[in-house]
Amino acid sequence: MRIGLLTEGGYPYVSGDARLWCDRLVRGLGQHEFDLYALSRTRRQEDEGLLPLPPHVSRVRTAPLWTAEENGTTYGRRARRRFAESYGELAAVLYAGPGATGAEGSTGATGAEGPHRSTGAGGADGVGGPTGAGGEEAAGGSGAGSGSLADRFGTALRALAELARDEGGLVGALRSDTAVRALERACRAPGALATARGARVPDLLVVAAHLERALRPLSLDWYGGDGLGAADLCHATAGGPAALAGLLAGHFFGVPLLVTEYGVQLRSHYLASGPDVANPAVRAPLAAFHGRLAAEVYRRAAIITPGNAHARRWQERCGADRARIRTVHPGMAADRFTEVGEAPDRADPDMLVWVGRIEPTKDLMSLLHAFAEIRKEEPKARLRIVGAPAGPEGAAYLGHCRALAAQLFPDEAEGVHAVGDNPVAFEEIGGPEAPTLADAYASGAVVVLSSVVEGFPVGLVEAMFCGRATVSTDVGAVVEVIGGTGLVVPPRNPRALAQACVTLLRDPERRERLGAAARARALELFTVEQNVAAFDSIYLEIVSHCPVRRVVLDQAGEPLPFAVPAEAHMPGRWTGPAARVAHRAGPGWAPGGSTRPTPVRATPLAAPEGAR
Template sequence: MRIGLIAEGGYPYVSGDARLWCDRLVRGLGQHEFDLYALSRSERQEDEGWVPLPPQVSRVRTAPLWTAEDDGVVYGRRARRRFAESYGELVGALCAGGAVDGPGAAADAFGAAQHASATEADRFGNALYGLAELARDEGGLVGALRSEVAVRALERACRARGALRTAREARVPDLLTVAAHLERALRPLSLDWYEDDGLGSVDLCHATSGGAAALPGLLAHHFSGVPLLLTEYGVRLRTHYLAAPEASPAVRSLLAALHGRLAAETYARAALITPGNGHARRWQERCGADRAKLRTVYPGMDAARFAEVGEAPECAEPDSLVWVGRIEPAKDIVSLLHAFAEVRKEEPKTRLRIVGSPSGAEGAAYLGHCRALAAQLFPDEAEGPHTVGDNPVSFEEIGGPEIPTLADAYASGAVAVLSSVVEGFPIGLVEAMFSGRATVSTDVGAVVEVIGGTGLVVPPRNPRALAEACVALLRDPERRERLGAAARARALELFTVEQNVAAFHGIYLEIVSRTPVRRLVLDEAGDPLPFAVPAEAHVPGRWTERTARLVARGGPARPPGAPVRATALPATEGAR
């Protein structure tokens, strides 16, 4: 079958989210044909280029989310009226519900879309598709979304009777901020990806995240009836509440409404939804997802590179703790350092290896703070540079002389520690499990689901509990070995690339088997040809040559495996 894989800020770019699992999925499903539709997040990401693509990728079409030039489209009177009506309805639906008053009510926020009336949900969906149809008819929405008409429509919706209190309190800067965010979020509506030579021709759209990546899939479903599969390893509404805490209550409330409404619409239209873990699944259910559509599919990770460490779990430093990850405030290394100070009181020979690099400017500042704290907590031992052997705490990066590879990082510690206060799916924890390491983790995100009783779990922001768990494992080598072996067995059963690929292969077949035939194939006499597009229609082989010669509605059939070079404006496109 032919899959339209849609990604935002990830595959096929060298850097970005979901790059690895998408690449492994495509490579693992060589019997299918993939068209990639990629939304980039920055100019730097585009400049870094793409990863090498396997032969089953026939086409790549890209478009930037980080910028959008004015499309130069000038609306006539009727088009301006259509825009004002649809945009007014969309922002009216946002102001009428789907958000909460302030970040403290986040626990109720992600259920707002579920509890909102069906009328408001239909209002948002109808307005969204109305804008998409306008963009298709007129050639774009960029200028209209940036116009004063859009800002005034948003202001009227905020001031309307029955609007949320936080929306009514929005000031001019808030309105401009929300309008700019809406313009960016709705940029995919202006793409030319939805015709018969684009997403309209695929058998299935697979959106690799919610939000902007789901919009093209929604439009392909709306315009051409293409079934949509949505995979979410992190729910966008949850991400919204974890980001931009400095924004005003009005901005946060309105943007929460946008993410909640869009999530509810995507869940309603998707044929199936595949959360990456039970934590994401619970968010999806609170946002209105139908349980019957949910299939939990854990992300597939490469276990081979941890095989040597996992099969020989002896540690060169049995009195060492290791933390591996991206250095940023959410990882709460500060609590880890305080916990380690308590560990040293009980086990003076213990060392802590912190392996990772900072994430952006905020991460670099946080790393500096952690280094200073380590020097303060261990003043008699922190005179020299932070290197292994000189101090009980070392800050290292993968690729150095002591830690040449990621597997070596986990091999360097007897116990792997996760100290986060916020996590989605804890990739580092799974890597430690592949490495056969006993683990101590904080109870956040999907940690308990992933660990499944093969490690110790403590409350977040509790250094004393973290220290007690670490000491318990440091003093009991046999228990460490048992837990490490059990963790590795669990990871190999649930979190490998093979199980991920097998799950999606079955899901693809399930969705396509339930989807009515959308393209009518005619024979030489012009009569309908039943069963003319079998499941093997996109697999190279002699059995498909006759199908390839037949004329399908909307243009001739393309020989299986033949690359396509399409023109996409304002998007850019490349081919193998």
């Protein structure tokens, strides 16, 4: 089948998010044909170029999110009226307060103060699931009724997309005074969010600029019959703008959409837009936009694949239907850890190891304080911190950690260690003590994770591949990953962390049992092979409900036998036209030869002849 892979800020660029995961997925599914549609985030990312691509990638089309390219489109009077009506409706939904019509069926945006803190849906890192705009709870997947804010938001998006198709790109219109005036009317309207009523012109300009950036996929030339319209399904590797492109493919051509989120973009937006970034008059409408866009994507997607239960809870709170959610854990390469995992354990029985990127969220300060408690119980214990700082903030944090270690553990007295031998070592991968990542894990009897915020704990899975017993803090997807194969303690609790480490240091037989169980669990759940097989099955499941209606020709122009999966031709009433339209598009989004790829930069849609 033909897959339109939609990415944002990552694959197929050399650097960025989800780069390795997408590359492994594409290479592992050589029986399918892939077209790549990539949104870049920075000029540097584009300048670094693309990864080498396998031959079954037919084309690569790119577009920037960091800059907007105008095509000089000038709207006539009718087009300007259409834009004012559609954008005005979108603005009215974003600024609607809790008493607005349909608010009880709202989607998933938070109130102006950002995400609520709880220990429920958000997991142990302290960030709770989203609530409805203005503070009401999300619909929880039941869907909004006719006339709800959810339906109005989707209708406004579709109207803007159709305007871009009929008249040309929206870049200029989204930056125009008309857009700013629409935002101003919406925030001054009766019943608008109280936190947004005091918005000034600079605030409105910031909101307009952000919306223009987020809505750039509406103006791209990706949706023709030779683009996403020719795909058998769209696979968005993130929510947000990438998934918006998939919604448009479903709207114009009925192409089904699969959405994968290993890190929930809505949550990332909330965390990145705190009070120190923008004032409430800006944060409120932008939180509403991202929440309602996420909910619209979840409502219209054929299947949603979160990477863990933490992400799944966010999606369900935003209205995703549980029946269409399939948890697919990230796939990681296990072969580089095979030698360590299957070899006899020769690690220093007194050594604790921490491996990862050094940054404040890893909470190495608590780990050092915990190690001070460990030394009181086990004077021979040692700690290796292996990793490089993440940017300038990480470098500064590393300096603080080194200073704390020097303060907590001054040069040891002779008799325990040699004079000048500090029990805490800071190292990087590639050094003489840790030439490879596997060597770093192999050197420790116990691997420690001390984070206060964590998505999917990659380092924890790597330690499991190496057959190591672990002590982890209860954040993100840690409990889901570790199962019963390691010890888990509350975050920011050095005493509990110390007690768990001492327990394992004193019990080598238990360490061995936990390490063996951890490796078996990781090989069963978290390998590349498991990930690729899961997505191959999901692709076929989607196609079986959305039959492919195309003929694939070979190089001679003859029909190619077996080019379309057999599931695409299965008989039954559930594959009929009515069922197909309902499943592929959902209510309100009804549809109106392979060569090596050459990257094509997307351009804003040009106005049709005679449309200006």
